[in-house]
Amino acid sequence: MSGAVITGANRGIGLELSRALKAQGWSVIGACRKSSSELEALGVEIVGDVEVGSDEGATVLAKALEGRSVDLLINCAGILQSNSLDSLDFESMRAQFEINSLGPLRITSALLPNLHEGSKVALITSRMGSVSDNTSGGQYGYRMSKCALNIAGASLAVDLRPKGIAVALLHPGFVRTEMTGGNGLIDATESAAGLLARIDELTIDNSGGFWHTNGEELGW
Ligand SMILES: NC(=O)c1ccc[n+]([C@@H]2O[C@H](COP(=O)([O-])OP(=O)(O)OC[C@H]3O[C@@H](n4cnc5c(N)ncnc54)[C@H](OP(=O)(O)O)[C@@H]3O)[C@@H](O)[C@H]2O)c1
Numbered sequence: 594m595s596g597a598v599i600t601g602a603n604r605g606i607g608l609e610l611s612r613a614l615k616a617q618g619w620s621v622i623g624a625c626r627k628s629s630s631e632l633e634a635l636g637v638e639i640v641g642d643v644e645v646g647s648d649e650g651a652t653v654l655a656k657a658l659e660g661r662s663v664d665l666l667i668n669c670a671g672i673l674q675s676n677s678l679d680s681l682d683f684e685s686m687r688a689q690f691e692i693n694s695l696g697p698l699r700i701t702s703a704l705l706p707n708l709h710e711g712s713k714v715a716l717i718t719s720r721m722g723s724v725s726d727n728t729s730g731g732q733y734g735y736r737m738s739k740c741a742l743n744i745a746g747a748s749l750a751v752d753l754r755p756k757g758i759a760v761a762l763l764h765p766g767f768v769r770t771e772m773t774g775g776n777g778l779i780d781a782t783e784s785a786a787g788l789l790a791r792i793d794e795l796t797i798d799n800s801g802g803f804w805h806t807n808g809e810e811l812g813w
Pocket of ligand 1: 600601602603604605606607625626627643644645646669670671672673692717718719720764765766767768769770771772773777
């Protein structure tokens, strides 16, 4: 059975990715800081205390997976804290870098021994990290942290290509979750279905691409 690891699996898009992958027959490992009754109800393997903003959190996950093969790693955990130009909060911006930019890189790096030729790494980013798409400004910490994640993903695609590991940067859409206060255009189930379709289409040849969950290729 193929093995998938998802961070931020306890709620939101990560939970729906876990549910959909389990339904597809994957062996799912839901990584989270603290589990939820919804995640437990899925009957998947759960690894707790995976704080992606700390090296210790990555070590917890690496230790739990020692010696095991990971075919798909989805870095989904993330935070959004609003920062406008007239109320910049640099601590909040640093926290978003730590979790949104360094977190997925830290987790991917910690699981490198588990990845193999044919494995896939998905980074759940945001079109808010796209420079060419930024026509509305603001959201300094979130936009900057996702932009940094995008360039990390581009480097990962280059560095992991010789190992046969493909990397995708994926925007989940505007999704009704806690992050958006329940606002959005689609539910997390629809977002997860699209994200998994994009991951299905991911190959070593198109590695390093940036796609919307609906399949649209996004500008950097
Ligand atoms: N919703 C949207 O419209 C939208 C749009 C573009 C991109 N995204 C991206 O999609 C991803 C999932 O977002 P969502 O909408 O599902 O958000 P959400 O409902 O707020 O869920 C966020 C998830 O990330 C986890 N998380 C946050 N900080 C963490 C940390 N330091 N260490 C480990 N886990 C942490 C949360 O766990 P806890 O319960 O422990 O906090 C939760 O599982 C994020 O990367 C987000 O930036 C979302």
